Amino acid sequence: MGQIIEYIKISLKSxxxxxxxxxxxxxxxxxxxxxxxxxxSVGNGVRNSVSGQLDSAFGGQTxxxxxxxxxxxxxxxxxxEDDMNAVRDKIDHVKTLSMEESGYGTSISPKxxxxxxxTAVTPQYILANPRPFLCGRYFTQEEYDAGSKVCVISxxxxxxxxxxxxxxxxxVSFEYGGKLIDLTxxxxxxxxxxxxxxxxxxxxxxxxxxxxxxxxxxxGFEDEKFEQMLFMADxxxxxxxxxxxxxxxxxxxxxxxxxxxxxxxxxxxxxxxxMQVINYITIFIAFVAAISLVVGGVGxxxxxxxxxxxxxxxxxxxxxxxxxxxxxxxxxxxxxxVLTILGGLFGILFGYLGGELICFIxxxxxxxxxxxxxxxxxxxxxxxxxAAIGIFFGIYPARRAAKLSPIxxxxxx
Amino acid sequence: xxxxxxxxxDLKKSFGTGEARQDVLRGMNFTVKKGEFCVLLGPSGxxxxxxxxIIGGIDTPDEGYVSxxxxxxxxxxxxxxTMYRRKHLGYVFQMYNLIPNLNVKENIEVGAYLSDKPLDVxxxxxxxxxxxxxxKYPSQLSGGQQQRVSIGRAVVKNPDILMxxxxxxxxxxxxxxxxxxxxxDCNKKFGSTVIMVTHNEAIKYIADHVIKLRDGVVRHNDxxxxxxxxxxxxxxxxxxxxxx
Ligand SMILES: Nc1ncnc2c1ncn2[C@@H]1O[C@H](COP(=O)(O)OP(=O)(O)O)[C@@H](O)[C@H]1O
Ligand SMILES: [Mg+2]
Numbered sequence: 156m157g158q159i160i161e162y163i164k165i166s167l168k169s170x171x172x173x174x175x176x177x178x179x180x181x182x183x184x185x186x187x188x189x190x191x192x193x194x195x196s197v198g199n200g201v202r203n204s205v206s207g208q209l210d211s212a213f214g215g216q217t218x219x220x221x222x223x224x225x226x227x228x229x230x231x232x233x234x235x236e237d238d239m240n241a242v243r244d245k246i247d248h249v250k251t252l253s254m255e256e257s258g259y260g261t262s263i264s265p266k267x268x269x270x271x272x273x274t275a276v277t278p279q280y281i282l283a284n285p286r287p288f289l290c291g292r293y294f295t296q297e298e299y300d301a302g303s304k305v306c307v308i309s310x311x312x313x314x315x316x317x318x319x320x321x322x323x324x325x326x327v328s329f330e331y332g333g334k335l336i337d338l339t340x341x342x343x344x345x346x347x348x349x350x351x352x353x354x355x356x357x358x359x360x361x362x363x364x365x366x367x368x369x370x371x372x373x374x375g376f377e378d379e380k381f382e383q384m385l386f387m388a389d390x391x392x393x394x395x396x397x398x399x400x401x402x403x404x405x406x407x408x409x410x411x412x413x414x415x416x417x418x419x420x421x422x423x424x425x426x427x428x429x430m431q432v433i434n435y436i437t438i439f440i441a442f443v444a445a446i447s448l449v450v451g452g453v454g455x456x457x458x459x460x461x462x463x464x465x466x467x468x469x470x471x472x473x474x475x476x477x478x479x480x481x482x483x484x485x486x487x488x489x490x491x492x493v494l495t496i497l498g499g500l501f502g503i504l505f506g507y508l509g510g511e512l513i514c515f516i517x518x519x520x521x522x523x524x525x526x527x528x529x530x531x532x533x534x535x536x537x538x539x540x541x542a543a544i545g546i547f548f549g550i551y552p553a554r555r556a557a558k559l560s561p562i563x564x565x566x567x568x
Numbered sequence: 569x570x571x572x573x574x575x576x577x578d579l580k581k582s583f584g585t586g587e588a589r590q591d592v593l594r595g596m597n598f599t600v601k602k603g604e605f606c607v608l609l610g611p612s613g614x615x616x617x618x619x620x621x622i623i624g625g626i627d628t629p630d631e632g633y634v635s636x637x638x639x640x641x642x643x644x645x646x647x648x649x650t651m652y653r654r655k656h657l658g659y660v661f662q663m664y665n666l667i668p669n670l671n672v673k674e675n676i677e678v679g680a681y682l683s684d685k686p687l688d689v690x691x692x693x694x695x696x697x698x699x700x701x702x703x704k705y706p707s708q709l710s711g712g713q714q715q716r717v718s719i720g721r722a723v724v725k726n727p728d729i730l731m732x733x734x735x736x737x738x739x740x741x742x743x744x745x746x747x748x749x750x751x752x753d754c755n756k757k758f759g760s761t762v763i764m765v766t767h768n769e770a771i772k773y774i775a776d777h778v779i780k781l782r783d784g785v786v787r788h789n790d791x792x793x794x795x796x797x798x799x800x801x802x803x804x805x806x807x808x809x810x811x812x
Contacts, residue, residue, distance in 0.1 A: 172669045468665065469667045469668075475624060476725075477651070477653035477654025477655070478682060479650050561626040565661075
């Protein structure tokens with residue numbers, strides 16, 4: 156151990172005594188490592204940010220489908236309002252269970268006619284898609300049960316129809332399928348707290364939610380069935396178990412036990428897939444950047460060969476004093492490794508700073524907060540890897556040094 | 569076994585081939601006893617350094633052998649030779665050969681690390697009068713100081729054999745005497761066998777054993793009964809580079 160420290164001390168001395176050359180040699184390693192670190196840290200940051208943002212927008216949401224992931228739909232498994240009510244009666248921990256009947260119509264206002272996207276749902280829908288309210292509230296179970304002519308309008312919808320957002324109590328005339336209905340605005344929904352969601356969401360001029368019951372009687376639907384419903388449990392611990400209970404219950408009710416015609420997809424599993432893709436992209440780019448490390452390694456080899464030539468005399472002296480071949484070898488390997496480890500450490504520093512810079516620019520340009528992140532695992536890995544590069548590319552020069560015969564090395568004196 | 573510590577037997581060595589062939593050692597014979605202060609005298613080019621290199625195990629003879637304590641160097645493999653150099657030898661080079669990017673203390677430590685029974689580095693620094701210079705680098709030292717460091721690096725190993733190749737070759741009169749006194753000290757205090765190469769005839773008076781080389785063979789092989797100490801030694805400037 157004391158020996159190792161001695162070797163490291165000697166290496167540092169020799170690196171410091173050739174400062175400029177050492178820096179230039181390390182440059183290749185620094186560039187390689189810093190690009191890898193930069194990419195990984197930004198990749199991690201993007202992943203964290205995306206997962207955080209999406210989670211705040213969709214966290215906990217699960218869709219129960221009368222179909223499966225292959226895209227098949229099974230009409231015999233499709234859900235009715237009665238199914239939903241039965242589930243709500245029989246099964247605990249259900250916070251939200253709602254159909255999502257949506258489409259386009261037209262709103263007529265003093266400002267003219269506006270394309271309008273409606274979403275007909277149950278009152279618990281808002282619990283799975285939380286929004287701040289600019290005024291009023293979401294519609295209630297009573298209004299739902301009574302089929303009240305109410306709606307909850309989007310912030311932009313309010314502005315487009317009335318020119319401002321303080322429109323609770325106002326009336327919206329909605330035209331759909333040649334019929335007209337006057338809906339009272341009971342609430343104005345603000346924007347999602349997720350910037351990423353707002354960025355990706357293509358919002359229509361006017362959007363509102365209304366009770367499904369109201370929409371059904373207005374549009375004249377009867378016994379409608381739904382291929383999917385939005386579900387959310389009252390706690391994430393209960394989610395998995397509750398979904399299984401619901402599916403078992405519905406399968407039994409429809410007498411399709413074990414036919415796998417009712418399935419579900421949770422946002423969490425979907426998010427995992429997105430994260431996996433981001434991971435693969437990050438790893439691939441980092442791998443490409445790592446190729447530049449080979450170039451850096453060759454630079455180290457080159458400079459170590461120069462160093463061996465320059466220090467022929469020193470090697471001769473040490474050997475004639477009785478230094479072992481192996482200790483000469485270790486000395487040069489240590490020097491190469493110290494050189495690349497230093498390069499690696501600087502690379503980590505610069506890479507991290509570069510990542511921070513990219514994230515800063517990104518947050519200015521697209522207003523998404525990404526924080527460059529590297530874990531201790533990556534740092535340890537990089538240090539280990541840069542030492543490995545030094546040792547690998549140092550072996551040839553070190554062997555050359557160790558093999559010098561002392562008499563040859565001391566010649567010319 | 570007799571008490572011959574080092575035996576040089578029929579040693580031959582030549583360099584080059586054909587026209588350029590030069591026989592440097594042509595059958596050299598002598599022995600050195602343990603603890604002896606032995607001086608090898610000979611003009612420049614007489615093969616003194618070549619001989620030391622062979623004794624030091626860093627060069628090999630064409631014929632003959634060197635044996636130490638009865639072990640022949642030529643029968644040793646690379647590892648054993650390294651161990652021999654490490655355990656038994658202290659080597660003071662003619663041209664100091666210090667490691668330029670290590671300071672005085674570190675240069676001496678290079679020797680100390682290689683020994684199983686090193687002397688205390690600080691003590692050696694004190695003895696050599698280098699305490700005030702221990703953090704200087706070789707390029708910041710005078711010739712005499714560099715030679716002291718070189719001696720320190722050899723002596724700190726506490727070697728059985730201290731080999732010095734013209735240790736005073738490039739030094740002035742006063743410094744030479746101090747250096748010789750140091751080597752003498754090492755011989756007396758630690759019982760190291762000293763083999764010192766020089767072309768300065770005057771130095772023979774401080775030795776127990778004087779061997780004169782010429783044309784690759786031993787010309788004279790004398791035991792000096794009346795040796796004097798280095799401080800009593802005197803020589804005249806015109807003897808300085810005498811070619812005998
Ligand atoms: N490696 C070598 N190749 C060719 N000639 C050499 C070599 N080493 C020494 N010599 C020659 O051998 C002779 C003796 O050299 P050396 O042992 O250094 O003499 P000294 O030390 O007595 O001055 C010199 O003529 C020198 O040129
Ligand atoms: Mg010589």
